[in-house]
Amino acid sequence: MKKIAVVGTGYVGLVTGVGLSHIGHEVTCLDVDHEKIDLLQKGRSPIYEVSLEPMIQENQKQKRLSFTSKYEDIQESEIILIAVGTPQHPDGSANLTYIYEAAEAIAQTINQEVTVVVKSTVPVGTCQNVKNYIQAKTPFPIQMVSNPEFLREGNALKDLFEGDRIVIGSDDQKAIQTVMEMYAPFDIPMMTTDLASAEMIKYASNAFLATKISFINEISSICEKVGANVEAVAKGMGMDRRIGSSFLQAGIGYGGSCFPKDTKALVQMAGNVEHQFDLLESVIHVNNKQQNKIVDQMKERCGSLVGKRITILGLAFKPGTDDLREAASLVILDRLLREGAFITAYDPVAMPRAKEKFPAVTFASNVKEALAGADLAAIVTEWEEFKELPLHFYDELMNEAILFDGRNCYSLDEVREQNMEYYSVGRPAIE
Numbered sequence: 204m205k206k207i208a209v210v211g212t213g214y215v216g217l218v219t220g221v222g223l224s225h226i227g228h229e230v231t232c233l234d235v236d237h238e239k240i241d242l243l244q245k246g247r248s249p250i251y252e253v254s255l256e257p258m259i260q261e262n263q264k265q266k267r268l269s270f271t272s273k274y275e276d277i278q279e280s281e282i283i284l285i286a287v288g289t290p291q292h293p294d295g296s297a298n299l300t301y302i303y304e305a306a307e308a309i310a311q312t313i314n315q316e317v318t319v320v321v322k323s324t325v326p327v328g329t330c331q332n333v334k335n336y337i338q339a340k341t342p343f344p345i346q347m348v349s350n351p352e353f354l355r356e357g358n359a360l361k362d363l364f365e366g367d368r369i370v371i372g373s374d375d376q377k378a379i380q381t382v383m384e385m386y387a388p389f390d391i392p393m394m395t396t397d398l399a400s401a402e403m404i405k406y407a408s409n410a411f412l413a414t415k416i417s418f419i420n421e422i423s424s425i426c427e428k429v430g431a432n433v434e435a436v437a438k439g440m441g442m443d444r445r446i447g448s449s450f451l452q453a454g455i456g457y458g459g460s461c462f463p464k465d466t467k468a469l470v471q472m473a474g475n476v477e478h479q480f481d482l483l484e485s486v487i488h489v490n491n492k493q494q495n496k497i498v499d500q501m502k503e504r505c506g507s508l509v510g511k512r513i514t515i516l517g518l519a520f521k522p523g524t525d526d527l528r529e530a531a532s533l534v535i536l537d538r539l540l541r542e543g544a545f546i547t548a549y550d551p552v553a554m555p556r557a558k559e560k561f562p563a564v565t566f567a568s569n570v571k572e573a574l575a576g577a578d579l580a581a582i583v584t585e586w587e588e589f590k591e592l593p594l595h596f597y598d599e600l601m602n603e604a605i606l607f608d609g610r611n612c613y614s615l616d617e618v619r620e621q622n623m624e625y626y627s628v629g630r631p632a633i634e
């Protein structure tokens with residue numbers, strides 16, 4: 204078993220650190236955010252992720268998992284994983300400030316040979332540059348590995364333990380071996396390659412998935428106009444194994460901390476080498492259009508939204524997480540407030556984060572309270588709680604049951620049995 208440090212305890216770093224301790228490694232998770240570390244030291248998770256908190260507590264008890272904000276506490280680690288954020292600059296390119304701050308601190312801290320593993324999503328060439336940067340500042344040998352992360356928020360632990368593949372990129376065979384040994388207990392297929400290809404695999408994978416989503420969303424818009432049902436279309440397409448059925452759910456677009464930023468960063472990266480990535484630029488454009496769809500539909504239905512009481516169900520960028528980064532809800536709330544509507548919102552876990560951003564929005568404590576007295580309602584995140592809500596509640600609780608379902612949560616047949624107006628994505632409206 205290995206002595207491992209994880210730098211950055213966000214969604215990726217925390218889940219990875221906890222998982223590695225769970226398979227028996229001795230893991231120290233480090234973050235510069237003292238509040239997060241205080242919480243974690245008490246066994247509490249700063250993020251919502253199914254089963255994460257009990258697993259933190261169990262591994263703390265077993266003395267395999269500890270949390271710190273001091274770099275000197277990770278001095279003896281043989282492997283240091285970097286999982287700090289790589290947000291975007293205003294022009295869409297990746298902001299590597301946190302990566303270099305971590306690299307600087309690592310260079311000042313280490314007192315032995317170490318394998319540095321970059322899990323953060325970074326533009327091609329970054330790992331080599333970071334290696335050179337650290338190596339120039341320390342006499343101890345550094346081996347550098349690119350090990351991009353593919354976990355999905357809301358499903359993160361499952362993805363860690365049952366992922367499709369682990370990509371390990373390095374120009375150093377010894378480092379590849381070390382990282383393969385670290386991951387061996389997960390029993391997940393490992394793919395080894397060079398640093399640059401590993402970095403590119405991450406961007407290419409996210410860009411491809413985003414392309415599938417924007418593709419089906421474009422098809423859904425045409426379906427609406429020609430009287431086809433996008434669900435049937437996606438099902439028929441997905442039965443072809445060359446296409447596959449995943450990521451073919453039409454809706455109001457992708458969000459989150461990865462797809463929007465990684466697609467933009469790849470367009471930038473291509474531009475840097477004088478390649479105009481036309482396809483990906485269109486994917487991004489389609490997604491922006493899609494995130495505005497519900498408000499467009501509402502305006503088409505009602506004309507002015509001034510003074511309308513509108514209920515927003517779901518704020519997180521997808522179910523299972525409290526993450527609001529680049530969520531469609533942010534675009535929708537912002538636009539509806541500017542249109543002069545009164546908004547009540549409800550989300551099972553993301554409301555504390557949303558309250559900070561939208562003081563003008565009323566937050567309800569449950570879905571029924573949220574719907575009471577509303578003129579219009581919209582489903583923005585497909586939480587199970589909404590999917591399971593008996594449809595008669597819309598009619599009973601709202602002024603008029605007019606629902607805009609941005610995630611196609613209900614079958615048209617069940618809606619037809621109710622007294623409600625229903626607008627979804629890529630399917631005929633029920634008026």
Ligand code: NAD
Pocket residue numbers: 210211212213214215216233234235236239286287288289301304305308322323324325352353354355356460461
């Ligand atoms: P996050 O913002 O949730 O967490 C990053 C953490 O790093 C924060 O807690 C921050 O305080 C800490 N940090 C910043 N600078 C530091 C430093 N110098 N030393 C120690 N800690 C520092 O980010 P995240 O969502 O976990 O993403 C991390 C990386 O993984 C990003 O590059 C992201 O693109 C990538 N990624 C994210 C996901 C995801 O689903 N969130 C999936 C795959 C890949």
